[in-house]
Amino acid sequence: MDNLPVPPERLLGSDPQTGLGSAQLEERRRQFGENNVTEARPHPLLAVVTASAGDPMLWFLLSMSVLFFFLGDTTEAVVLLLAIVPLLGMDAWLHRRTQASTEGLASRLASTARVLRDGRWQEIAARELLPGDVVEVVPGDWVPADGLVLAEDQLQVDESSLTGESFPVRKQPIAPGNTPPAGADGGQWVHAGTRVLGGKARLWIVHTGANTRYGEIVRLTRTSGQARTPLQQAVTRLVRWILVAALLLCLLLAVVRLVQGHGLVDALVSALTLAVAALPEEFPVVLTLFLGVGVYRLAQRQALVRRAVAVENIGRVSAICSDKTGTLTEGELRLLQCVPGDDLEAGDVAGVAALACGAAAHDPMDRAILAAAGPGAGAVRLASFPFTEDRRRETALVERDGQRLAVVKGAPETVRRLCGLGAAQYQPWQQQLDALAAQGLKVIACASRPLAPGHELTVEPDDGYTMAGLLAFGDPLREGVREAVQTCLQAGIRVVMVTGDHPLTAGAIAGQIGLGHGSPRVLSLDGRQDQELDADELAAADVIARAAPGQKLLLVQALQARGHTVAVTGDGVNDVPALQTADIGIAMGQRGTRSAREAAAIVLLDDNFRTLVNAIAEGRQLFTNLQRGFAYLLLFHAPLVLSAALVPLAGLPLLYLPIHIVWLELLIHPTAMLGFQQHSQAGLRRLPAAKGPVRFFPPRAWWALLLGAGVATAAVIGAYAAGLHWPGDAADPAATARTLALVTLMLCSAVFLAMLSRLAGRMPRVIGAATLASVALVQVPALSSVLLVQPLGTSALLLAVVLATVTGAAVLPLRRALSAG
Incomplete structure (x- = not known):
């Protein structure tokens, strides 16, 4: 894990041996505040009531109940009032579901902590912890805040809540002392929530x-859903037009019923019932739920969504402009290869070079050498001559096993001169250098020589060295990155690597991950002015090397101008323009600056390209789920509204009574919310090339929707017409017709769910539960009498099944259209 900085003001004045003193506490509370990750939330009941007040269905139930009380129909009024209970329950569930991700995160926090203050251990509430406190943790404890390990005994931590990795992580203490370090390795940190x-x-x-x-x-999870997204705005416009059309249709129906002589109450009930049937309140509710689910699922994928628009757009990404260092690579210099001289093994070369490194190495290359070879057992450093740009070498005088040596490491040409190698002698080394450089590796050489007895330690030897070997360094690829990049390419997503590195290094890394089929097109922008750049040249490159921030912005704009939905990664302030311009700005959570995170729509918690690819796959699945959910709502509402209007307009008895609308709403709400929640299983799939603006439904799907909705409407009206003349029920043909039409519509709903979902995930259970409940409400006399329907015979049920099956066949083109994208 990367080295993380330690802000000095947070630990200065704190003694790790005695903890904070009482006199420091009040000032630190004013400076840093309480250890709270959550703000105060409204009472759950109040939140549910507030959310439910905006549900028009509840107001419909209340108004209709009052109307029936006024008319003296107490049973109908009571039933409508009781119907409010399950609707409130669904509103409560929806509110709870949208808060689940935040509360799930907050639940992983300690409530108390054992803290050292004034040299005494005491138990305090975790919210009272302050920077500089010293705490003790034991097995089973949730870590109460982010801190450094001062001392440990076989400490192992579960960090899956932050990293997604399930295996335990070993931790090590920082160097002893009372002075806070400037930074610490990830293995020396522990984090809240682990x-x-x-x-x-x-x-x-x-x-x-x-x-x-x-x-x-x-914090970021809570702010992620505040912005209204383009899709939300489109749904709002759709709902507004449907409401206008429904109002006009309701007025027409009321007037027609009055003209037909059915009376004012019948006209009012007919109009209100049609209005609620036509009311598309499920559309914004389902959209809000799906966006909330998207935020939660992407967070599980280590991609933190800051703005809900990202949930819509992430699945549409067709081009990714990715940083190299830390995203495609590990972001840490490693010693990857050693080429030994005569009579040496490859492992000996790092040992020689390590003798020239300082004991407290701050240079990344020195850290890589010491990590590979160790500091050199038994060697005593006598004198050193540091590296400078002029000298291009570092020399150390050491004593090991009673022998004094001069050891040097530096630029190969500089070390060659110290070794006195001629062109012929150096030729084999030059060949090795060229081969390593072609791989994009940074290469140094090291050499040594014995010191003459009495050599003055203030004098640096400048000749007589023997070449020990070459050391090649690089930033290795992250595990799984090549496979992730290939997944993107196979799915039709362009991947462009943007880096400030040398073109040779950048090209070598790009070849390793398979860009350009292993032969990437590398464009170096070194020394080129923005006005000199050609947009076509930028958009065609696989690698942009020596790129400046403004040039990264030009790349994003060039890809967008060619119809791409662009995701761009960044970690610094200089990446902010590109992050803001991109369709999806993606900041690095570990090494990214605050400015980059604030400008981005998504934050990758592990800085890994694989996480981005997983997020795109999940985003595409979420968009597919939303498409199918909306298609189901449209297929259900069209026959409901059309049959509710056409039947009474024809002068026939009302098809739906208010209690039936409540019944149908109780069916459609949970099935639309729960049914289409499939997870991404198959990974990325290739999307068809986009022509023009992205549409929620392609034209072919709209035509298929009209076909399915038309056949379903005909099936429901046909069932009603057949019920009016059904043999054996002459006493109340309207009740038979109404029941047969309702059963047909409910079975059509089950068929819609099955066809659109392909019975994936939990859908068989949802369909089974909805169908069994609907049949029970009709066939059980005690329930059917309350719902003003009557049990059907076998032949009538068989007709409803046949009509629903025919409707299902009409929905097949829609399923194929949605599957084709």
């Missing part, structure tokens, strides 16, 4: 509350 699996430790708290990694996740 859990101690084994061992125990003493922690020096650095970040609390919203400043912890976990606190930032909670």
Whole structure:
């Protein structure tokens, strides 16, 4: 894990041996606040009531109940009032579901902490922790805040809530002392929201509350759904037009019923019933739920959504402009290869080079050498001559096993001169250098020589060295990145690597991950002015090397001008323009600056390209789920509204009574919300080339929707007409007709669900539960009498099944159209 900085103001004045003093607490509380990652929330009941007040169905039930009380029909009025209970329950469930991700995150926090203050251990509420506190954690504890490990005993931590990795992580303490370090390796940090699996430790708290990694996740999750997205705006326009059309149709129906002589009450009930049947309140509700589910699922994929528009757009991405360092690669210099000289093994070369490194290495190359070889057992450093740009070498005088040596590492040409190698002698080394450079690796050489007895330690030897070998360094690819890039390419997504590195290095990395089929087109922008750049040249490149921030912005604009939906990754302030311009700006959660995170729509918690690919796959599945959910709503509402209007307009008895609309709404709400929630299983799929603006439904799907809705409407009206003349029920043919039409519509609903979902995931259970409940409400006399329907005979049920089956066949073209994209 990357080295993370330690802000000095958070630990200065704190003694890791005694903890904070009482005199410091009040000032630190004013400066840093409480250790809270969540703000105060309204009472759950009040939140549900507030949310439900905007549900027009509840107002319809109340108004119709009052009307029936006024007319003296107490039973109908009571039934309508009781119907409010399950609707309130669904509103409560929806409210709870939209808050689930945030509360799930907040639940992984400690409630108490064992803290050292004034040299005494005490138990306090975790919210009272402050930067500089020293706390103790034992197995089973949730870590209360972000801190450094001061001391540990076999400490193992479960970090799956932050990294997604399920295996335990070993931790190590920082160097002893009272001075806070400038930074610490990820293995020396523990974070709020993680859990101690084994061992125990003493922690020096650095970040609390919203400043912890976990606190930032909670904060960003809460702000993610505030912006209205383009799809939400489109749905609002759709609902507005449907409402206008429904109002006109309701007025027409009321007038026609009055002209037909059915009376004012009948006209009013007919109009209100049609209005509620036509009311498309499910569309914004389902959209809100799906966006909330998208935010939650992407967070599980380590992609934190800050703006809900990202949930819509992430699945449409057709081009990715990705940083190299830390996203495609590990972001850390590693010693990848050693070429030894005569009489040496490859492992000996790193040992020689390590003798020239300082004991406290701050240079990334020195850290890589020491990590590979260690500091050199038994070697005593006598003198050193540091690296400078002029000298291009670092030399150390050491004593090992009673022998004094001069060891040098630096640029190969510089070391060659110190070794006195001629052109012929150096030729084999030059060949190795060229081969390593072609792989994009940074190469240095190292050499050594014995010191003469009495050599003055202030004098650096400048000749007589023997070449020990070459060391090649690079930033290795992250595990699984090549496979992730290939998945993108196979799905028709362009991947462009943008880096400030040398073109040779960038091209080598791009070839390893398979860009350009292993022969990437590399465009170097070194020294080129923005006005000199050709947009076609930018858009055609696989690799942009030596890129400046403004040039990264030009690349994004060039791809967008060619019809791409562009995702761009960035981590610094200089990436903000590109992040804001891109369709999806993606910031790095570990090494990204605050400016980059604020400008981005998504934050990758693990800085990994694979996470981005997983997020795109999940986004495409979410968009598919939403398409199918909306198609189901349209297929259900069209026959409901058309039959509710056409039957009474023809002068026939009302097809639907208010209680039936309530019944149908109780059916459609949960099935639309629960049915289309499939997870991404098959990964990325290739989308058809987009022509013009992205449409929620392609034209072919709209025609298929009209076909399915038309056949369903005909089936429901046909069932009603057949019921009016059904043999054996002459006493109340209207009740038979109404029941047969309702059963047909409910079976059509089940067929719609089955056809559109392909019975994936939980759908068989949803369909089975909805169908059984509907049949029971009709066939059980005690229930059917309350719902003003009557049990049907076998032949009538068989007719409803046949009509629903024919409707299902008419929906097949829609399923194929949605599957084709």
